[in-house]
Amino acid sequence: MYILGAILAFSVLVIVHELGHFTLAKLNGVKVEEFSLGMGPKLFGIKGKETEYLIKALPIGGYVRMLGEEEKVSDARAFSSKSPVQKLSIIAAGPLMNFILAILMFAFIGSIRGFALPVVDTVDKDKPAYSAGIQNGDKIIMVNNKKIKTWDDFFTEVYLANGSTMNIKLLRNGETKSIDVTPVKDTVENRYIVGIRPVLLEKPSFGQSVSYGFTQTKTIIGQTFSVLKTLFTGKASAGDIGGPITIIKVSTKAAEQGIIPLMAFAAYLSVQLAIFNIIPFPALDGGWIFLLLFEIITRKKLDDNKVGVLNYIGFAILMALMVVVVIKDILYPIKL
Structure with a gap:
């Protein structure tokens, strides 16, 4: 089914x-x-x-x-x-x-499930972001001189940093702050993290939902070209690329989680x-x-x-x- x-x-x-x-x-x-x-x-x-x-x-x-x-x-x-x-x-x-x-x-x-904003909701103690001085309410506007429009933009930059130190520019009380953060490997999720959680906009307006549609699509376009760049520069392996069978497998897993996850993967x-x-x-x-x-x-x-x-x-x-x-x-x- x-x-x-x-x-x-x-x-x-x-x-x-x-x-x-x-x-x-x-x-x-x-x-x-x-x-x-x-x-x-x-x-x-x-x-x-x-x-x-x-x-x-x-x-x-x-x-x-x-x-x-x-x-x-x-x-x-x-x-x-x-x-x-x-x-x-x-x-x-x-x-x-x-x-x-x-x-x-x-x-x-x-519009249905809301979406994460590039704004800090909570900072995990004993994690790099906390040690670097990132605070609740900080808006992430740039990472390594790349503009951040969505939470996925930030998530992607953490992934691409691969444990290297990141320069994060934040907007705090109308002032821009520049902070260096070095991600650490999360052994449970097997990925690099900095230890922050985003603000979730639970009930966006029609305009905010449409804007999210545009920015999310733009983000995925940027992510795709970033991955292609790592592939051609040898930082990623062709073995990480899947074909039709992989697509069906991932789509099936998404379908098992419900119509919204399947729709999100279909949009991707x-x-x-x-x-x-x-x-x-x-x-x-x-x-x-x-x-x-x-x-x-x-x-x-x-x-x-x-x-x-x-x-x-x-x-x-x-x-x-x-x-x-x-x-x-x-x-x-x-x-x-």
Whole structure:
């Protein structure tokens, strides 16, 4: 039951993403030939007026196939016949919808259960924050010269510090204080802590909830790029990255805890899906965006057939990587 809930949650993210492409394609007069949820062998489909709606065997993504997307077609309704700006709006709509969905979901979650503020509620005695002089009511505004907008921003900086001394700027009674704190390892939770607990805003207003949705999404975007940076600099291992099986496992655990935790994880995944898709790699939305921006800036028309071949190659590489990640998930699963 919980696994079905996890698969359903991920499917919603894919549907919303592809619905963005589908809607903008229709608005720009492009013929959509297929709208697929899932990849691989076809399970079943429904033929509409001009679009076939499919459900496929592998719940690892989806796609919208448009006329003239992979090669030049002499048809006014072909994707290849549209202007670079029109094409860009169609391609960018997918990731944009995932960002919007995340904002709305986080806003809803915040309105239901409240959220933590980057303001100190209590300070644990005999912990680094207490020794450094941090007090109840202090507002954390910056850590290591990085602005802090949410409690998760602060939590992330503690994680990235990895036990190194942090410079924390606080707002106390209208005055800015600068304090150095060195996190210590919590043996119970197996992570670094400084020993403070945040203020919880239990009943936020509509505006505060929406603002939380925006800031939380922005925070996760920043966290994601920070993790990618540690991965490329060798500070993190590729073994810490999970694939579809890991996603389902984590989603299932979230579903076991209730609808709100599952929704929170789905919102997090929605941001990840958007970021993954804007990577400038062939076959991904980001690859298209890069090429279309090149066309717009240089005003040089790219060969549609060559772009199609490039996307075929990119898709093949992505599928190969997906197989590798799935095998890794099976043989070397991440401990949850």
